[in-house]
Amino acid sequence: MTKSVIERRKKIKLRIRKIVKGTTESPRLTIFRSNKEIYAQIIDDSKSHTLAYANTRSNEFKSLYSDFKGSKIEKAKLVGQLIAKKAVEAGINKIVFDRNGYLYHGRVKSLAEGAREAGLIF
Numbered sequence: 001m002t003k004s005v006i007e008r009r010k011k012i013k014l015r016i017r018k019i020v021k022g023t024t025e026s027p028r029l030t031i032f033r034s035n036k037e038i039y040a041q042i043i044d045d046s047k048s049h050t051l052a053y054a055n056t057r058s059n060e061f062k063s064l065y066s067d068f069k070g071s072k073i074e075k076a077k078l079v080g081q082l083i084a085k086k087a088v089e090a091g092i093n094k095i096v097f098d099r100n101g102y103l104y105h106g107r108v109k110s111l112a113e114g115a116r117e118a119g120l121i122f
Helices: 005-019 059-064 072-089 107-117
Strands: 028-033 038-044 049-055 096-098
Touching (some): 028 107, 038 072, 049 059, 059 072, 072 107
Parallel strands (some): 028 096
Antiparallel strands (some): 038 049
């Protein structure tokens, strides 16, 4: 019996979640990638609490980069810089990167590089 794409993605996510855990000292930066948008959030798994989030659909992103006409990879880098800025303001410097089963390539890599450039350590 073949599994659907959604079932395989869920299995991959659960397998990764067993390994990658965020703590209060180093929370988890997780991403979700859709066909058009990219979402990032920093989560403290010990409290199950979201500390910061950023995405390409948020009003903050749209107001900062309203005249931006770049590619999805360039937008992902800006989201990485935005989430890193929010994290540093909240006193978070060290994180654990959860690529959520996506390959470290393209938009995922660009978001990670943007976050590193803006001051996050992982």
